[in-house]
Amino acid sequence: MTTRQVTTATVSIAELRDVVRVAVERHPEARSRIEAAASIVLLRSISPDPEYVACFTVESESEPGRFHSVDHGVGVCDCADYQRRGLRCKHLWSVRILAALARLHGRQAVAVAA
Numbered sequence: 001m002t003t004r005q006v007t008t009a010t011v012s013i014a015e016l017r018d019v020v021r022v023a024v025e026r027h028p029e030a031r032s033r034i035e036a037a038a039s040i041v042l043l044r045s046i047s048p049d050p051e052y053v054a055c056f057t058v059e060s061e062s063e064p065g066r067f068h069s070v071d072h073g074v075g076v077c078d079c080a081d082y083q084r085r086g087l088r089c090k091h092l093w094s095v096r097i098l099a100a101l102a103r104l105h106g107r108q109a110v111a112v113a114a
């Protein structure tokens with residue numbers, strides 16, 4: 001399967017805001033994580049793992065240069081927030097937002113360059 005990519009250059013701010021608005025409407029309790037995830041999508045790097053489908057390396061929002069491993073398929077992350085609470089963290093949300101943006105553009109797999 002060819003990995004097709006959507007990059008931040010492909011996506012408009014209006015599309016990002018739309019995806020974030022819908023996510024917050026559906027998950028109001030997760031607003032702060034969703035908005036932090038939007039910041040990750042805009043300002044940090046998110047790259048697909050070359051070996052594992054649905055796995056991504058997501059740059060930390062609070063510590064640029066630090067990275068977290070996210071399995072979007074299973075829905076797990078190695079960050080402290082996820083490990084402690086078991087809830088969808090901002091890294092998982094960032095990949096989810098990216099996937100939603102990719103769907104808007106008719107892409108199957110996603111990658112992004114910060």
Ligand SMILES: [Zn+2]
Pocket residue numbers: 068077078079080081082089090091092
């Ligand atoms: Zn995380």
